[in-house]
Amino acid sequence: MWRMKGRTRSAMGQATTVLVTLFGLLVLTFVIGRIMPVDPVAAIVGEDATNDVYENVYRKLGLDRPLYIQFLYYMRDILTLDLGVSIRTGRPVVEDVLHVLPATIELATFAIIVGAGLGVPMGVLAAVKKDRWPDHVIRIISLLGHSMPIFWIGMIGLLIFYAGLGWVGGSGRMSQFYIGLVPEKTGFLFIDSALAGDWDVFRSALNHVILPASLLGYSSSAYITRMTRSFMLDQINQEYITTARVKGLSRPKTIWRHAFGNIRVQLVTIVALAYGSLLEGAVLIETVFAWPGFGSYLTANLIIGDMNAVMSCVLVVGLIFISLNLLSDVLYRVFDPRTRAE
């Protein structure tokens, strides 16, 4: 019974934290929207509009009301998922975002799988072989990943693997030929094509995502490798590792069963962070690969001052980070008995 109560309480605490963070996020986007040196009315009516038209739109947007009333309207709009209309595309921002976000989520998800799949084992190996040649080689590999600009590796990657070897698809999410073939249900190309049973499209999508995702993954693996290495070094010197060896466990078993188990919590945190920044910040690679994703959408809108769209994107990024945080909190509890409610 006590256990239950503790758990409920901690879940409530979590919910409160999320709500407060969300509220803060709304305040922030609202305030930024007001102080940006972009006149929302002028953006709609144009520079040459008459005063009458200007006044009319000004009132229609509710800009004549006091700030707190405006904020309440803003809250209501957000809660009813009315993010306004994008000036650039002329469509509701919600529709736009639901269209571009899945593209980025697909790219970022493949990228983080590559990044963690590469970074974690390399980090563990580097820690186990500290100061010996595997450690040095791995350090060079991740230093390269860290220091080569992503747009540059993007272009070189296209040059070699697409133009040269022809192993992968070129730019875009799939071959031109397939665009519009499968009905867009979820926006996730892999899910949609699987639902439609169109495996050609599925293969084409895989062919196209593999290169940008690998390159992004490689570049984020640099950070993951470095952190994994230092987490592992911390654990390897702990006494319980000695205990495990005294029991007669082989080195690999000691490492994977004991040391690795103890870095999972920290790993979850940094992988979630890396995933978050892939979701918001894949602009450069999206540009190089003409990937119709969230990053390109945000950048395009930012450049022309389409504030409805930009602020909505900021909100989405905030939401992504809040959910990733929530997810890692849940995983903490799974991985570390000490964090479970007492």
Next chain:
Amino acid sequence: MTDPILDIENLSVRYRGATEPAVRGVSFSLGRERLGIVGESGSGKSTVGRAILRLLDSAEITADRMQFEDVDLLNASERQMLKVRGRRMSMILQDPKFSLNPIQRCGDQVAEAFRTHVRASKAEARAKVIEMLNAVQIRDPERVYQLYPHEVSGGMGQRIMIAMMLLTDPDLVIADEPTSALDVTVRLQVLNILDRLVHEHGIGLIMISHDLNLVRNFCDRVIIMYAGRVVETLAASDLDNAQHPYSRGLLAAQPRIGGSRGPLPVLERDDSWMQPEVRS
């Protein structure tokens, strides 16, 4: 002495990157008895224990002879050592707060020691663990099996550690300061459990400690180490008659109940003590 379990001659250990060896020219042999190794911090006593178990990957170990029963510890492969460690030779570490894996259930950790060496089903291993937890006087072992290390007290943690290390009925157990992290009130209790089990199973015990009284009461023989060398070896009952000035210094530095309240003498050190031991 009965036929020795462990025979060590002229053992030296040098850590990688160190100019001076941490242990030099240590020789002793051990039968089915309890041997105490005492000395100040840094005297090399723990290093000896870890060298015997071949746990020092980054150290250079040399000796004229290092024989554990039929195993030549100097030349044994890591593969052979995996069969020795935990099965025939084990070690109790200092502080259960650090020596137990924080994210695994205590019972599972003990069971792992068993299942590493004995082919057994989970249920068999579990039964064996419960039996062993009973033997170290843990009440309600079924419940303790399920607990995580942060949920048990230091005394109980150390009893779990003892259970883990004696479960496979080894011939030699090295106890590296097994009670120095414990509360004074549970120290004796834990020591008595260890002592009884060692006695019942005829295990050879090396007790590494800096506590002279503990060693006096729980060991048959005592080795006194200083600066990586053995300066004196003597029967525990003769401890008060130690000859070597360093040993005498250690004894003199102990406060006594009812004794003088004046300042205790400071340990003297002398370079000439780096010479080979005085046998008595």
